Amino acid sequence: MKSNRTTLRIVIGLFLTVALVFFLFPVLWMFLTSFKTQDQIFASPPVIIPPRDQWNLDNYIGALTGSGGLQAVRDSLIVSISTALISVGVGSLAAYSLARYRLGGDQFSFWILSTRMFPPVASAIPLFLIFRQLKWIDTYWALILCNTIFNLPFAIWLLKGFIEDLPVELEESALIDGTSVFGAFWRITLPLISPGLVTALLFTFVFTWNEFMFALLMTRRAVRPLTVMIQSLAGGHEILWAQIAASGVIAIIPGILLVIFLQRYIVRGLTMGALKY
Amino acid sequence: MFRIRFSFVLFTTFVLLLGAVVLAQDAPQPLGITEFEPCQPFDNVTVTVVGDAGHNLAPYDFWKDDFAAMGITIEIVEVPFADVYQKLKTEFVGQTGAFDVVTFYPAYIGDFASNGYLLPLDEFMAREPAAVWDPHQDDVLAPFRELYNKFGGQTYALTIDGDVLVLMYRQDLFDNADEQAAFKEKYGKDLMPPETWDDWLQVAEFFTRKAGDTLAGETLTEDFYGASEFAKRSFSYAWFMNRAASAGVVYFDENMNPRINEPGAVAGLQNMMDTLKFAPPDVLNSGYDELRDLFIQGRTAMVVQWTDVPKKAADPTQSKIAGKVGVGRVPGTEVNGEVVHRSMMPVGRVVAVAADSDVPEAAYCVAKHIAYNRSLEDVSTSLTGLDPYRQSHLDHPEAFAALMGEENAAAYLAGLNQALADGFPDIFIPGSAQYQDALDLEVNRALSGEITAQEALDNVAAKWNEITDTLGRENQVAVWQQALESYRALGLIE
Amino acid sequence: MALLFVLPAVLLLLSLTIYPLIRTLALSVVQLELSVSPNEKFVGLTNFIKVLTGDSRFWNAMGNTAVLVVVGVAIQLVLGMTLALMAQQMGRGRTIWVTLFLIPIMIAPVVSGFQFRVIFNDTFGPLNYIIEKLTNGVIQPPAWTANPDTSLLTIMMTDVWQWAPFMMLLILAGLESISPELLEAAKVDGANAWQLFWRIKLPLLMSVIIIGLLIRMMDTFKTFDLVVLLTNGGPGDSSETIAYYTYLNGFQFFSMGYTAAMAFIQLIVIIIISRVFLSIQKRQRGADE
Incomplete structure (x- = not known):
């Protein structure tokens, strides 16, 4: 039995490795590109691995200092973390209410979801006008709120699914013991849906981190997120490919750290999940 | 937990280190050639x-x-x-x-x-x-x-x-005696940088070779192409208009009826479509970067490009063909026995x-x-x-x-002067983005073989009329007539 | 209490969506061409009629988008599911696998678009170079992005590359919360791996799958950055998506009325699709209980 399992793991491991090669090749390509010079980007035959003496941080330094990359990392972090926290915080409360009390029924839940469906091109200018009235253009708030509109429905629906799958008896017994509704939510429900919370946090962060259209429209100078800064490296005549790749490498670091950090909670979900059914 | 904190510290250190590096910003020195006086000081x-x-x-x-x-x-x-x-x-x-x-x-x-x-x-x-x-x-x-x-x-x-477009070509290939003789034998005329778009097509055909063929005495290890075109959606219209404008086609007539499907324009588009046969396989998604690098890496014989490309082609650190580049007028079209050249100014x-x-x-x-x-x-x-x-x-x-x-500077500026004398503008009246997009889309559909040149330009004419009606014909005609005044002042139309 | 819980979310969403919604609705019945004038002219349903009956480009873009949404997202689901099931078998080591697979998601489309533009390039890119080297030139791959037959495929492949891991993580999180006792009990009853998957796991995963599919469909419907970076919708109109065409009308032509009508039609289409999905899920649930 035991050796059977090991064989199975080796076979699956092989499959996963092959898949991983496909998924990581573009990432590797980006990493290699970040060490190339401009004339190696379009070379024929392609330069796959740049020569050894080029393995320096010039493109990274260029992207971070020459083009405002440091500010961009900071701005994107602030916007993405805030959006993720607001979406998951507000979203988990709403999800609890929708899942447990079926407030407003299916129609109401669907309305919430539908706010993510609206084509952003159509809502961009009205939102721009709202934030102009509030004098919030070129502030973090404008971007955080715009991203929240699109991420909150996702968070609510994802968490709603997780809460619905929890047996209600646990909360009921806590309530009988005299815990408040919020207490039951906070101490019983939230820990039990931690895999869901973590997934929601991770993806709302990533969706915001990668968002471009609102980042462009709602900012000017004081706030300049990474996507706008990276897009700015593509001039009309001079696309700074290597700097774009270097910025891309820098831009995945927070995400990867977040995954490593949140992984533990997903894993913990394994033991928690035992409570289901 | 340690691993996380460690990676975080690493990242922070990395960022701080980079932040500590201050780049010296260069600036050109004042030349003292242009005479001016600055504005009187404002109050901060x-x-x-x-x-x-x-x-x-x-x-x-x-x-x-x-x-x-x-x-x-x-x-x-x-x-x-x-x-x-x-x-x-x-x-x-x-x-x-x-x-x-x-x-x-x-x-x-x-x-x-x-x-x-x-x-x-x-x-x-x-x-x-x-x-x-x-x-x-x-x-x-x-x-x-x-x-x-x-x-x-x-x-x-x-x-x-x-910005204006110029023709760039491989001077060394045109100067090669074997190639000259072969060209003369095949086409019955001398090998020269193309004067007209018909010449362009012949030269493009002539220089297109497979890997293993000989080019200027050397055996090719990779396919070589006679020409390339900006055939990616966005500016493909400008490469088409180089041709159409030289055949005397202006976007609209006095009353804003589209002239874009006139025979001269259709022939121009057909010429561009035909050129694609002698262009690299990527040509339909080739923009500025791809065109420039195909040329300076020695993969194409001719290209029409913006005026900053000659500077890059002359730089041996970027270019495999430094010292082998000729710059000239964008080819033209023979109208009443005289060749008219037009360079778009995108x-x-x-x-x-x-x-x-x-x-x-x-x-x-x-x-x-x-x-x-x-x-x-x-x-x-x-x-x-x-x-x-x-x-x-x-x-x-x-x-x-x-x-x-x-010396290079003098030649470069003379070439520029010539190109600018041939300059032909984008559409610049209100709604330009729409007119341009409609033209570019249909030109591109023709280039990708979806429809014929005539169909494409008929579509453009219909679409342009629709746009003009939507935007308000009366007003559009008025601004267009003003634009035509400037065309006339420049001698672009009679 | 229930109301209090849901209030912050409702206030946030209402305050930020009600004005855009009303404004868009109002715009959809007027003609407003900002490139020539800020004046609106009431035209009734003309915009809608024009989009639906007189705009072949709209339908071409819808068709391309449908391919991305149906085929692309289906591939993401199957691939994500397979990877999740496999990763789950890897015991404690699965966290490393998941981390590695998630990297593509972290790369913004504005970055990955530039990478894939080079990767897919026939002359300069590594993909065709490697294919030709590996097959010794027997396979002559197409010029992916420059070929009208494959240009849409490149956008789909890039989207799959980026988002199959999203499906993987969602489904893995779902798998992780299935009780091991339940599976054990089924095994004791003599269920084989195949039955375990179809009878136990899949039904329990349905809610995460549905939300994943819905989110991916909505987002794929908005595919825009990749189009701009890879093909500009070309060659011809072979890879023009509805989001790109809407963007052109809204942010290049500034035909606000027409854009609004187009946006509403898209909204209705997405709502219908989502409704269908949710009703399937509901029936499924009903059948289970």
């Missing part, structure tokens, strides 16, 4: 400048001491190249008053000026003393001045970047003063300083991507000597 005003991100905004940094002396602090807002119109238009529509000096592509001048977003500059330009206020528009080359700065007879913008940049600026006078001073006072310095340095646009730029090859050597 801030002028917000917006433009496409990157090295074309560098001049505001080069001359910040000049601006400081005028009592002006510059704040720069950088917008990605592709999104300038979208961003500016949204801010204008929202009446935010966020910008004082706006940089944009002159195709939008009709839109911006007619909607009242820009301040007419004539009053500033006429002020005394002239050394302070006069931007010497008479020195600006006619196509840029007449087509890209004015709207409705008033000047709204000042050119800061002169993109380019102008600066203007926003109508809702709080500090219009200071904003004008900034615009004029960039567009005239320091313009020679800005177009003759490798630190920007700005191209010459004034007679005084063309008259001073010595300013370009540091960049490319005096």
